[in-house]
Amino acid sequence: MxxxxxxxxxxxxxxxxxxxxxxxxxxxxxxxxAITAELEASIVMSIAxxxxxxxxxxVISLMRNIIPSKIRIIVQLIVVATLVIIVxxxxxxxxxxxxxxxxxxxxxxITNCIIMGRFEAFALANGPWKSFLDxxxxxxxxxxxxxxxxxxxxxLGSGTLLGIPVLxxxxxxxxxxxxxxxxxxxxxxxxxxxxxxxxxxxxxxxxNTELVED
Amino acid sequence: xxxxxxxxxxxFIDNMVFATFLGMCSYLAVSKKVSTAVGLGAAVIFVxxxxxxLNWLLDTYILKDGALAWLGEEYASYDLSFLSFIMFIATxxxxxxxxxxxxxxxxxxxxxxxxxxxxxIAVNCAILGGSLFMQSREIETLGLAFNYGVxxxxxxxxxxxxxxxxxxxxxxxxxPPALRGLGITFIITxxxxxxxxxxxxxxxxxxxxxxxxxxxxxxxxxxxxxxANTIKGTE
Numbered sequence: 001m002x003x004x005x006x007x008x009x010x011x012x013x014x015x016x017x018x019x020x021x022x023x024x025x026x027x028x029x030x031x032x033x034a035i036t037a038e039l040e041a042s043i044v045m046s047i048a049x050x051x052x053x054x055x056x057x058x059v060i061s062l063m064r065n066i067i068p069s070k071i072r073i074i075v076q077l078i079v080v081a082t083l084v085i086i087v088x089x090x091x092x093x094x095x096x097x098x099x100x101x102x103x104x105x106x107x108x109x110i111t112n113c114i115i116m117g118r119f120e121a122f123a124l125a126n127g128p129w130k131s132f133l134d135x136x137x138x139x140x141x142x143x144x145x146x147x148x149x150x151x152x153x154x155x156l157g158s159g160t161l162l163g164i165p166v167l168x169x170x171x172x173x174x175x176x177x178x179x180x181x182x183x184x185x186x187x188x189x190x191x192x193x194x195x196x197x198x199x200x201x202x203x204x205x206x207x208n209t210e211l212v213e214d
Numbered sequence: 215x216x217x218x219x220x221x222x223x224x225x226f227i228d229n230m231v232f233a234t235f236l237g238m239c240s241y242l243a244v245s246k247k248v249s250t251a252v253g254l255g256a257a258v259i260f261v262x263x264x265x266x267x268l269n270w271l272l273d274t275y276i277l278k279d280g281a282l283a284w285l286g287e288e289y290a291s292y293d294l295s296f297l298s299f300i301m302f303i304a305t306x307x308x309x310x311x312x313x314x315x316x317x318x319x320x321x322x323x324x325x326x327x328x329x330x331x332x333x334x335i336a337v338n339c340a341i342l343g344g345s346l347f348m349q350s351r352e353i354e355t356l357g358l359a360f361n362y363g364v365x366x367x368x369x370x371x372x373x374x375x376x377x378x379x380x381x382x383x384x385x386x387x388x389x390p391p392a393l394r395g396l397g398i399t400f401i402i403t404x405x406x407x408x409x410x411x412x413x414x415x416x417x418x419x420x421x422x423x424x425x426x427x428x429x430x431x432x433x434x435x436x437x438x439x440x441x442a443n444t445i446k447g448t449e
Contacts, residue, residue: 026396029238030339074307081300089296104346107299111339113239190233191407198393198400205392 011133015141018208021114022145023201028114031105032146033193040162041101042150044091046143048106050136052083053115057135060123067124076119077110084109114142149196157187217361224365226413230340231373232406234347237340241374242399251378252371253324254335257313259367261335262344265309266363267356269302269345277301302345310335340370377403 021027028049035041059079060067067075088106091099099106109115118138123131154160159167167176186192230236237258244254275281277298282289313335318325335341344366353359380402389398 023396026242027239029242030235030343033235033238071311074304074311077303077307078300081303085296085299088299104343104350107346108236108339108343110299110303111342113339189411190235191404191411193235194400194404194407198397198404201397201400202390202393205397209392 008130008133011130012137012140015134015137016144020141020145020204021117021138022142022197023204025114025117027117028112028142029197031108031112032142032149033197034190035102035105036146036150036193036196037153037157037188038101038163039147039150039154041098042146043143044095044098045102045105046139046146048084048087048091048109049112049114049142050139051087052080052109053118053135053139054132055135056080056083056115057118057123057131058128060119061126061128061131064124072124073116076116080110080115114138145197145200148200149193152196153187153192156184157192158185159183217358220358220361221365222416224362225369225372226410226416228347228366229369229373229410230343230366231370231403232410234343236343237338237370240335240338241370241377241403242396245374245378245381245399248375248378248382251374255367255371255374257317257335258338258340258370259364261306261309261313261341262363262367262370263360264363265302265306265341266344266348266366267360268305268309270348270353270356270359272301272305273298273349298346298349303342306341306345310341340366373406376406 015021019025022029022032031045031049035045056076056079060076063075084107087109088099091102091106118135122134126134151161154162155166159165167181187196228234231238231241240254245251273281275284277294279293279295280290281294282292314325344363347366348359348362353362377399381399384398384402393401
């Protein structure tokens, strides 16, 4: 138990719900929406962000005393860009099909506001271990939203999860399709990602009224 | 014609915000007032108009597979495209810093109202996304790259301007408390994106769709003629 003090645990659990990077801090929406039509892509994207934010936070935190504040953004961008190149090359080598699906959105992890936001708000002011936990916590919070959105969009849009049909066969009319259920192809289109996130925010804020804006 | 097509395609069909969700962070954060939205939108157009052509030059003459051939035969086999992320973002960050200095000098009011978001243009996904899409869509000439940068910027400007205007009006509406602010903005953006999807047919498939009504009208005309003939026949 000595590994994580109470404060450290809070760093990880807070971003999961009450200080979620997407729904509360409004960071990192860009990539969150575009790739969530399939659950698999959402999971891979979450892992990529977990890696980049965890390692990046530590690197920035270690360098925080030697970075001149005027050029810190460029320094941060170079660190992130290097990490993202690693992710991109790994994806191209081991999951080529998936890297085609994600296309430019792997590159866009560089400009994912979560990463820059956490660098600015946390890593520049805290030690490496705390920054690491903060990075992990925030990317898990990001992953939660991505996976929820990806889950519903893939389930309702194409009736599959991770590419495996779970609602029966749409063509042979088995499973729920036997009762006249149809896939809602609209869920796969871009606008539904926005509306799904809007609904998640609605649910979250109805449950916790402290988060309601003015 | 090619330019015109790319121009309208980037503004309406491949709109940065509504089709690819780029630049959502600043889109959501700076869209509370129309005046600041206009400022940021203009800054985005300006930065994109500079960075996309610059990155096109970098891509064509340095990064692409075999792009270094102009240096001499022995360099023709180099493929530096894995460096494109780092090169693009470095160009963008430098240009943004430049814009920041210029805006601070010439328009302190705008500088103050944009606040933290001017440096954050560097991490605006729309800017980097513009360069990355320029690379992946293999835009052919420098002129087209410039066109693409400007028109994508205009598309983004249009999006943030319209959401800011709607958000100013929606303040007088009775939105459920939990949806106020962020939630309703997301849903409105979703609805606007559905609206923008209708532009999809603007440049493609127009010919086929025009023919259908013509043939049906002809069919109706012939039917009418036949009817008239049969009527005449009975008389």
